[in-house]
Amino acid sequence: MFSIFNKNESEIVVALEVGTSKVTVAVAELRPDGTLFLIDVGESESSGIRKGEIVDYDQAQKSIRTALEMAEKRTDSEIGEVFVALTGPHIKSRTVRVKTNCDNEDNVISYEQLEELKNDVEETPMPADQLVMHELLQQYHLDSGLATTEPIGHSSQTLEASYHIVHGMKTRLETSARCVADLGVVVQGCALSSYATAQAVLSVEQKDLGSVCINLGAGVTDYIVYNGGAVIHTGVIAVGGDHMTQDISLGLKLPFNRAEELKKLHGQLFYSAENHPEKVVLDRQINEDERIIYLQSLSQIMMARQREILEIINDDLKENDLWSLVSGNVFLTGGASRVRGLQEMARQLFPVPVQLAHELTFEGDQTYSKRPDLSTVLGLLRYAQRIRISAPRPKGWRKVRESFKDLLGTVGLF
């Protein structure tokens, strides 16, 4: 009971992702030394969500509640605060540069200049309907041409900084956040899904080298490009695994859930008559007759869709002239990255090596370490860890008072 006076207690951090196919909640312990320990993950099938955005508020809220409850039950903890991953095709990003003079005697750069630059970035004019999600520092540029992330102590007449600003439609972002907050859970922070995913998938070296991380979800496909350890480009396409299933459903005249089943069981992007049977049989179900499916047709439909998605990404990176900056790999992750033949197809399209991402190892429950569909929520935990370490929660007397309140509250005095 005296542990409440102990400043060195562990905290709980919770990451929540409201995805098109499922809502996932990851609960981890943030130890006093700043390390994370994954306790467990709660999942629930989502409904009322299309292409990464909420279309049916009540239904979506219900699925979020189910996932939160499951996580609470599994981890035996009470979830009060969460970090939320947000995505949507309306989210855009751009790089801005700001400049200041170093007015002091020796032209030494100090913390004040950096603050000044940060304020400048925050005051960058934005259309009224846009909300800034992230201001991600790329580099400071000095007179000498030096680009660094740690300019304090250097001398320079002027100091320039480049930031990558991620922003989206205010109303649509707020809807997502409110849907969670209405459940009585405090939203501590939000992160762009692809940014969160990159934290789970890309190591520091890969970010330095220049890498692309593509997260293929059910409703959206988002991607992020790193170079020199910083984000240089992000993108969201509102097309995902659901679209592929829908194509199968419309093309082969199957109900959506049977198309999904067919895709998982027999779907592959490349069909060859030698390696695959010509046709497969879908068993009869209640109200559904037996069906014979040509695997070649299935592959044609899947291939057209998957190729289109990858081509859009390829074109976008080409237009922005980013491929020259990628000296590392393209990493594929997300639930829809389990499509057979995806890696092969991406290799044909992209000018750099392609690999399926392996999530960076997490201390704690290892059950979830091999699941590409959880990389966003696990990456969000790492994001949360960084935020928490740089801005810790209130400690000291206020904390003690709150703890007492909690304690007495459970006894029934409050």
Added chain:
Amino acid sequence: MIEFKQNSTLHIPEAGDACGQWIIGVGSSGVNILDQLVLENEGSRDLLVIDTDEAAIRGSVVVDKYLIGQQIIRGMGAGGDPELGRQLFQADISKIRELLKGTRLAVIVAGLGGGTASGILPDLVDVFKELGAATVVVTAMPFAFEGKRRKQQAELTLEKLRKSSDAVLCFCNQNIVKPLEEPLDLRVSFTQMNSLLAKVALTLRHSMTQRGLTHLNLADIRQLAHDQSVDGSEQLLCRAAFARAEGDYRVEEVVEHVLASPLLQDERLWVRSHTLMASVTGGADMSMSELQSVIETLKKQLPVEIPIITAAQVNQSKRHYLELTLILSGDMVEFEQCDVVRKIEKEQGSLILAEVPEEEVMHQQVTEAEPQFEAFAAIWDSTKPVRTEKYFSRQEELPLDKKIPRGRFEKSAPTMWKDQDLDQPTFMRKGIKVKI
């Protein structure tokens, strides 16, 4: 060396000394299968062989034997004539009824297509019915090279059996031999085949009688043998596989080995399968958790999700050991027939015996030149004409003048990219024709 006593005189079990749970081998292949059971030291109690051929009966190592029609044909065999077999059986029926009195469960093993088994089996099942015993029939269909007549006989008998007996597990002999396509010793392939069927019969009796960790009843076996979801057309065929493992990693090993069986390698097979029976036999030290881990491992390794019926027994004489027998049933008729064609194509000249008419061989030579899947499609078409009409002849025409549908994204905001609505199926926008 284990020496087996070969009775020079026929041993006829005394009436009423039966334990009530027989495994009965009928006909020459039934005799061979039960012999295999004894030779593999799987127990020789409560086995009975019935045949019309005295030579086969004399050569058998099974203790309890019954020669039918001794007075009439003096042990010369039924000569592939089911009607003769049936009449011989009718002559001896009162003796046999007396002999099998008190039977509660009979597992009958036979190869169909010949005279004895095809003639006797339906009547034998009726005898058991009168006695109030449960009957499970394990049958093997004749080889493709044995010709049409035997196949027709076999199918006729099978149809009768499916009506009268409680459960019929039908194995296609052709498939048991198929994986042994490399020129194996004929005796070896026959032994493997008999061994597998013997295992199936034994497993069925064990799991239905011995009260082990779990135990099956007739309804479970029926579920395996009959397809309830399909109205009337009970055309299920079975495949079996068996593996044994010892040592610390026996759970993983046994599952790996059993699934590596060449009989289960065809993926089409799994897709069309209905039920799987997994029978686990463990040593005296087998625990509930071990049984569970075998089934869990098996489930993970299976290529499809199908209902699993589990049976478990304990072999008190052994420790640190596991045996796993899988019986997979499914609607595999098309594949079986297809395999038959391929088999004949490959084997003509080497194994085809006198009974195949000449025109048939000629016909097969013609089909040989075509690719295999063509032959497959042809058989499929001919067996299911309704289906052909429904799915095969029509090709999807692209509705170019019509609006391309947006499916479940009809109500959400369109996603545009280069003047294209990405919610519409890509293959339709690009004009790719697909066959449905």
